[in-house]
Amino acid sequence: MAIAPERSKIYDGTRIPSPIPTVLEIPEHLRDNDDILSVNFGPNHPSTHGVLRLVVDLDGEEVVGVKAVIGYLHTGFEKSMEQKTWWKAITYAPRMDYVSFQYQELCFVLAIEKLLGIEVPPRATWMRMLLSELNRIHSHLVWLGTAALELGAISMFWYCFRERDRVLDLFELVAGYRMHTRYFQVGGLAEDVPPGFFPECAKFVDLMPRAIDDYEGLVDRSPIWIERTQGVGLLSREDAIALGQSGPVLRGSGVDWDLRRREPYLAYDQVDFRVPVYPAGDVYDRYRVRMDEMRESVKIVDQALRRVPDGPWIADDRKVVLPPRHELHTSMESLIHHFKIVARSRGA
C-alpha cells in the first residue's frame, strides 16, 4: 500500500505516518485522475469476524487511498456497565471480546477482588488458569481459521472450527454455556468443577498437539500462505512499542514481553512454559507466535490438569459470595445475604 510521501512520520525512522491514519489521502498527482474508483468495502455483519468499513480508492488494482471507519462494534459497554452493580456487570465483560471471553471475565473479577481484597482458594485459581488457556487456544483457532479463510483456504477454517468446537464442548461441560460462561465469580468459581470434566479435558490435551501439526502441514509450506504473510504488515520493534501493541503482535515484532511471565497472575509462576518471540514483525511471524502459543497453552492445560487441588472453589466471604443454595431454606441470615448481594451487590 502506497503511503503518500509528503506525510510526516510519528517519529524519525518509522514507517507510520502522523497522524496515525484512519485516512490515507490519495497522493497529489493522482487527485485529478478520472480512473480513480472509490469502492466501499464493508462493513461486514457483526456476526462475522470483526466489523470494519473501508472506503478504498483504487487506481486499477492498486490501493492509492483508504478511509477506515471503525466503531461499528462499539456498543457502549462502559455506559451499560456503569448502570449496573458489579454483580450484574460481570456478564457484560466477556462480550467485549467474544472470542476471548474467559479472559475478559477474568480481568473484571480480578479487578473486583483486588478492590475488595478477597483471597481466592487455590482450586479456583488453577481452574481459572486452565480455562483461560483453553480460551486462548479457542481464540487463536478462530484467528487462524478466519485468517486462512481470507486467503481462500476454506478447508483450514473447518479444521480449526472442529477443534474450536471441542474447546466449546469443554466449556459447556464445566459451565453450562459454550461462550460467555460467567463461570468466574468474584471470589472463585460459580460452581465446583463437575465430575467428568478432567478426563474429557485430558482427551483434548492428547488430541490438540496433533491437530496443530495438521494445521502447520496445511499452510506452513503453502506458497500462497507464505507469499501473502511473509514481509506483509511489517511492524518494527520500535513501532510496536510506540503504538502500544501487546500480546502476539508485540512478540511477533521481537519484544520478549509476556504478562504471564513478567507479572505472573493466577498460578503462572508455578507452571512451566515458553514465551515464543519472533523477530521479523510480519504477519508470518505473528502466525508463528500464535501457533507456538497454542502448543504452550496445551502444555499449561496439561500441567494444570494434574495439579488442580481439591478443596473449596470459592472464597468463604458471605458479604460478597452467594450463600449455598440449601441454606436459603433454613437460614434467615443467608437469605438476607443472598438478597443483598443479588439486589444491591453491596453486602449486607
Place this chain on the structure above:
Amino acid sequence: MPLNYRRVPGLVEILEAHGETTVVVDPARLVEAAQYLRDELGFNFLADIAAADYLGWGNDGVSGYIGTGIGRDINRPMTQGFQSLPTPKPKRFSVSYHLLALSEDHVRVRLQVWVDEGEPVPTVVAVWPTADWHEREAWDLMGIDIVGHPNLERILMPDDWEGHPLRKDYPIGGEPVRFSGEE
C-alpha cells in the same frame, strides 16, 4: 526498587493504593512530566488513556446506583444507603495515562491530570505516538478538550454525533432512534 517520582515536573501528589502508584500532575505541565517519565524513568510504553467523569461524586448515590424500570433519572439520584460519602475529587474529570516501562525490572505507573469541563489537556502524541487514537477516544466519548492534537476527530461515534456519551450527564437511552418514522 521503587522509582522516585518526587522530581516529576508539575507534581501535585503521589498516591498509593492497591499496590499501584498514581502520579498526579498539573495539566499545564503534563507534556513535561510525560517526557520526564519517558526519558528519565524509562516509561516507553503507553498502555492506555482512561478518562473518567466524577460528576456528582460525593453526592448521595451517584456511583453504585441501580436503574429503575423506566431508566435512571440523573437529576434525582438514589442514595442506596451509603454509610459515608466518598472523598471529594479535585475536579470533574480525571485523565489517566497508564504507563509501563518495558525493561528487565519493569514498573507500572499511572500519570493523572484533573480538569473541569472545557479545560484544556495538552496532547502527549509527541511523547507516545499511540496516544493519537486514545486521545481521540477521550474527546469523542468523554469530551476531554485535547489541545495540539494532529487530528482531533470523533473515532468511534459517527461524525455528526452530538454530545459525549460516556459523560455522567448523558442520559442512557437518550439518543434519537433513527428511521423510527417520527423524525
